[in-house]
Amino acid sequence: MAGIQVPKQPVQSEQKPLQSSSKDYIREVLKMYEKDPNYDDAYKEFTELLTAKDCGMLTHGPVVSFKEEKVTDEQREYKPKLAGILLAGCKEKVKNSSLAWIEYIDLVKKHKKATIIKETNESSGQVEGETTQETKESDFVDSQSGKEQETAQEKAVPPGGKKEKVEKAQPLKLFNLLGKEVNKDSEEFEEAHQDLIHMFTCHEVLASSFPQVDILRHVTVNIDKPDDVPIFMRERALFRYLGNLKPETYENHFHDIWREYGTYLLAENLLDLARKAKGPDRNIYVIVEKRAFYDLQSELQKKTEEADELSTRLSRFASQQLTEGNPNIADLSDIHRPTRLGEMYSQLFDDEWSEAFEALKPNMKKGEEEDDEDELYPNILTLLHSILEESFTFCKEKSTEQLQKLENKIKEGLKVNSVAETTATHSEEKMDVDQSPSRGKDDKMEEEPSQTQSMLDQTVERHSKELRKAASVETARIQTQVFMKEKLPGLLSDEKIRQDSRVVSYVTKCVELCWYMCMQDPPMELAVPKKGDPMDKNLFSFHGRKGKMVSCCVWAALLLHKDGPLVCKGYVLPEERSKKK
Structure with a gap:
């Protein structure tokens, strides 16, 4: 150049x-x-x-x-x-x-x-x-008359002999700078020149389109040097032309030149927005004040949150209507749903049960014979299963007791309020009621309280189950502590064994899992075969050996509810087949 x-x-x-x-x-x-x-x-x-x-x-x-x-x-x-x-x-x-x-x-x-x-x-x-x-x-720009276009071009090119008048009408810094170029026939100069004319035309059209408000006076131009220009705008011909000039070329007007360039860029962007707002696609774009935009954005966010909350409540209500008392439909939002409990139940047998089994091996009585059957440790198998079975029985009793207490407390609270309301209503009706009401009215009045009481009992029961299940995580920890203190010593008399971390982990998981099973509506059930029962391959798998009759239950089968479908298979130790002599 x-x-x-x-x-x-x-x-x-x-x-x-x-x-x-x-x-x-x-x-x-x-x-x-x-x-x-x-x-x-x-x-x-x-x-x-x-x-x-x-x-x-x-x-x-x-x-x-x-x-x-x-x-x-x-x-x-x-x-x-x-x-x-x-x-x-x-x-x-x-x-x-x-x-x-x-x-x-x-x-x-x-x-x-x-x-x-x-x-x-x-x-x-x-x-x-x-x-x-x-x-x-x-088009938005085309609405300007030919006279306005000629005026804009005359302003863009200061004619000789009217320098003072033009300087007052428009900023001339960039035009003066390009006017000092010696080689005006170069392609680089021509591109920069046309780019400047385009930007200046946008500036003038924007100013003439909004004569009642000077938009550019209400905005701030934050461009004082080339580095302030956004990267995606640096491919412009005028930017490349100005960027190649040395600072001394600007004659101490370095920041002024770049501020003017930034003003033209801003005017071009504002004009583009105006075209979109008033052009053929005015139904798609709209121009609003920044404060109004933020207010609309906040209101939209608030309404969106309200809509999400209502949608969640409706979904929860619909889910409750479907899943209430229906174990065949799972609530996917419930982390302790039956399918998930089945996975946890199977994992308990693979991990904690195995660890507890190894912990009890060294503590076998020395007097026991160690034949082939003893290699399977039937006594340990029976002991571990008894802990599981006792945990389930304990949780079933405690959960029923807890539900009954919740229902009684809620009914008691409702009864106090209803008595006060009934007394006030009765005193008001007593003044208007006939002294000799018909018998048909008495029968109807007797039927209404019974129906109301039935609906109230159903509502109280439903909400009591919901409350019990919502607090199940915390109450499971409490019930585990109670079981360890009251029931476990009767199952494991050796305190050293009870304090073994592997045994403690197994017992804790058993109680917690059984508690979650009892929180289901209807509660889940464990299927336990008795000794001498025929082997049911649909519910149980063999443990250690095969056989036709049950010797002891190693791990109970888990059912969705009483007499319901299978959720997780159990394991049994069959009786040893008699050896032929």
């Missing part, structure tokens, strides 16, 4: 003013491809595009570096011959080829818009004059 000559003296009047007239970049590129076989077709397509040039103000848009991957199939196929030559120029880096491609994209958009409006007007029978008027009003 050619250097910048910064004279120490003020700029003389003989310096040529910066030209802002739009050039036909497409025409310039086409001249370089006159010998191309597709030139005639391409030029014809270019002429067709020019028919829509008046469909709004011609603007090249933001000037950025050409990238082939951003070219769409629609852009390639809309005017294929013309697009092919322009893309070839961009690949070969022909002068102003990037600007020519940007101009092509702009003309394509305007040609599509003009075609749609023309077809619409022809179908509705409107005259050509009305079509032109609607075309001008179809």
Whole structure:
């Protein structure tokens, strides 16, 4: 890039003013491809595009570096011959080829818009004059009159001899800076120049579109240096041009130049929002104040939370209606649902039961014979199962007792309130009631309390079960402590064995799991065969050996409810088959 000559003296009047007239970049590129076989077709397509040039103000848009991957199939196929030559120029880096491609994209958009409006007007029978008027009003920027556009261009290019007047009307720093460029024919300068004209035009259109409010006075520009410009905006031609200049070029106006550049960027973004709010897609976009936006966002979040809460409550209610007293439908939100308890029950036998079994082995009585049968340790098997069975019986009794207490307490509280209300109601009705009521009314009054009492009992029972289950995690710990203190010494007389960590872990898990089983509605059940019963392979598996008759139960089978379907298989030790002599 050619250097910048910064004279120490003020700029003389003989310096040529910066030209802002739009050039036909497409025409310039086409001249370089006159010998191309597709030139005639391409030029014809270019002429067709020019028919829509008046469909709004011609603007090249933001000037950025050409990238082939951003070219769409629609852009390639809309005017294929013309697009092919322009893309070839961009690949070969022909002068102003990037600007020519940007101009092509702009003309394509305007040609599509003009075609749609023309077809619409022809179908509705409107005259050509009305079509032109609607075309001008179809875009937010195009609503500006030709006079306003000329005024904006005159402001963008300060004419000679009126320097003071122009300086008061608009900021001239960036235009003056580009006016000092020696090599104005370079492609880099041309792209930066067109980018500045586009940004300045957006600034002026935004200001003229909202004359009652100066929008840019109510916003803060936080750009004082190149590093403050967002990364996704650094591909702009003007940014690259300014970034390549040395700081001394700015003549002590470094921050002012970049603040002006930031103002233009902001104006361009605001204008884009205004187009979306007032253009054809105004039903999709809307512009609101920041405070109002935050208020709406907070209100939306509040309403969303309320809707989620109501949805959760409704789902919980529906789930309760389905799962209440129906074990065949599982509540997936319940971490202690039957299927999950079945998994925990199986895991208890694999882990804690095995550890407790190993802990009890060394404590066998020395007097016992150690034959083949003793290798299976039937006494230990019976002892471990008795702990499980006793835990389940204990939890079943305690859970029933707890439910009864809860129901009595709730009914007692409701009874106190209902007595007070009944007394007040009775005293009021006594004044209006006939001294000799009919017998039919007495029968009806006797039936109503019984129905009310039945509904009350059902409600109390349902909520008592819900309360009991909600507190089951805490109450399970309490019941475990009670069992260890009251029941375990009768099962394990040796205190040393009772204090073994492996035995303690097994007993704790047994009580907690049995407690959760009893919290189900209806409660789950353990199936325990007796000695001498025939082997039921549907409920139990063999432990150690095979046989037809049960010697002892090693691990009870878990049922969904009494006489219900199987949740987890158990294990039994069958009787040893008699050996043939």
